[in-house]
Amino acid sequence: MTSDRSQRMIRRLVEQAGGPDASLEWLCDTCARELEVSGAAVALIVSGHDPGSIASSDEVASAVVDLQFRTGEGPAIDAHRGGLAVIEPELATSTRWPVLGPEALAAGAEALFAFPLxxxxxxxGALTLYRDRSGPLGDGLFAAAQTMAEVACEVTLRLQAQVPPGSLHQIIDHLGxxxxxxxxxxxxxxVQLGVGPEGAGAALRARAYVTDRPVRDVAADVVDRRIRFEL
Amino acid sequence: MNREDLVARTFVELADTLVENYDLIDFLHLLAERCVSVLEVAEAGVVLAGGQGQLHALASSSERMHLIELIEIQRQDGPCLDCWRSGEAVREDHLTDATGRWPHFAPAAIESGFASAYAVPMRLRDQRLGALNLFANEVCGLDQSHEALAQALADVATIGILHERFIARSEEVSAQLQVAFNTRVVLEQAKGVIAESARVDMDQAFALLRGYARHHNMLLSEVARRVVDRETAVASLAILPGTRGARPR
Incomplete structure (x- = not known):
């Protein structure tokens, strides 16, 4: 991507930023197209290992974020924790995320990239990109992706700045x-296990993982008292 | 090092300072010191307008400079005041001629050994942030050819200040986002703890939580946090008077 293209993208985004909440979805679509990847998602990470997408270009992109929530590992989490870009051009041969890796591959991601917000x-959080074939980001696209993460950060904060302290903008509230x-x-x-929130969250995610179900479904069974965790 | 090299190096140095988490006061002090060497004046200082339009002497190249700037601000006359009010550069090549213009500032500055004084606006479009003060020991102390350079240095200061304000605002909004989101999370977790401990459903759990918060005149979020942290026992929520329809089954 030339810097002209990058500047045009940013200009259009900033024009939209004050307006409809569609700007983050538009940013994800634009990232997918202009950064020559298959899809993009903006992952919000509020507590240490709690990524959730507040916008995505497609189902696989949001699945890649959800999988990181379920497995507790992945590029968005690493980028968020380290404050640096995370690049995994070849997921199939990587041992970096032993639990997430195979699941992300099965979901259709061969390469993963994440840039901290x-x-x-x-x-x-992190701007998370995936591509359905392996290989690094194209020439000059690394810097462009970093710029897009900065824009995603600014757009998110601009949206949140529109609501009074103590409340959440609706796209963030929706994740809640x-x-x-x-x-x-x-x-x-x-209460069932006598542990803290982290331990209980880990137990829920582990159950979801071993039974190959979405965390939300397992959680619904707990709330409806169809599943109990026993010591 | 020749002058051009010095100027170029100064701008690179200032730009390098404008990275994440930089200290604004430190940056402005560096800028004031570099103004002295690059513009060949005796002293330089940065004066910034606060929220109420009150000026503050934020960074000065020396204590002598700082004291004169404080006099300007306290007595409300002097080049930086005029510059900030008008948004235009102010030149006074002969301070001895300026006692009428600045009855408080001019005599004080002369007594401190200054002979000429200049101020360059720090502004972005309509937004006036403050002024860059430049004082010299000789008359006509700021070379005409240095005026554009002085404005460029004032612009660097402007960028530094706006950048810092933007980051501070972003950090504030980000913190609000995290607090509001965490409050939601903890409230739902607390409902879960109560639902499981007291064998009630989520609506009843919420009613217990809210009843307790009202009865004890506490914030709902604080009660939720205490329940999750196990500082408040669920049993003590359930035995409250006036929590109709929310008693344990």
Whole structure:
């Protein structure tokens, strides 16, 4: 991508940033197209290992984020923790994420890239890219992807700045809505196992993983008292 | 090192300082010191307007400079005041002629050994941030050819200040996002803890939580946090008076 193209993208995004909430979805679509990858998602990471997508270009992109939530590992988590870009051009031969790797491959991702969302000392997620064939990012696209992560960060914060402190912008709130049952189940498992929120969350995710079900479904069973965690 | 090299090196040095988590005061002090060497004046200082339009002397190349700037701000006369009010550069090649223009500032500056004074605006479009003060020991102390360079250095200061403000605002919004999201998470977790411990459903768990918060005049989020951290026993929520329909089954 030439810097002209990059500048045009950013200009169009910033024009949209104050307007409809579609700007983050548009950013993901634009990343997929202009960065020559298959898809992109903006993953919000609020507590240490809790990624959730607030916008994505397609199902696989959001699945890649959801898988990181379930397995507790992956590029968005690493980028968020380390504050640096994470590049995995060949997932098939990589041992970096032993649990996530095979699942992401099965979902259709052969290469994964993640760029942290950060503003000063604050970090709150990662722009996550996947491609359905292996290989590095194209020439000059690494810098462009980093710029897009900066734009994603600014757009997210601009949206959040529109609402009063204590509340969440609706696209972030929506992620909370989707997770409600998971957090409720976490509280119940805390009592069942006598552990803290991290331990209970890990137990829920592990159950989802070994039974190959979405965390949300397992959580719903806990809340409906169809599943109990016993010591 | 010749002058052109010095100027180029100064701009590179200032740009290098504008990285993440830089210290604004440190940056402005460096800028003031470099103004002295690059513009060949005696002293330089950065004066910034606060939220209420009150000016603050943020960084000066020396204590002598700082004291004169404080006099300017306190007595409300002097080149930086005029510059900030008008948004235009101010030149005074002969301070001895300026006692009418600046009755407080001019005599004080002369007594401190200054003979000429200049101020360059720090602004972005309509937004006036403050002024860069330049004082010299001789009359006509700022070479005419240095004026554009002085403005360029003031622009660097402007960028530094706006960048810092943007980052600070971003950090603030990011912190608000995290706090609000965590509050949601903890509230739902607390409902789960209560639902499991007291054998009630989620609505009843919420009613217990809210009843307890109201009864004890506490924030809902604080009660939720205590329940999740096991500082408040679920049993103590359930025995409250006035939590109708939310008693354990």
């Amino acid at each position: 950060r503003a000063g000392a604050a970090r709150f 809505d989707q997770r409600t049952v998971i957090y409720q189940a976490t509280g119940m498992v805390m």
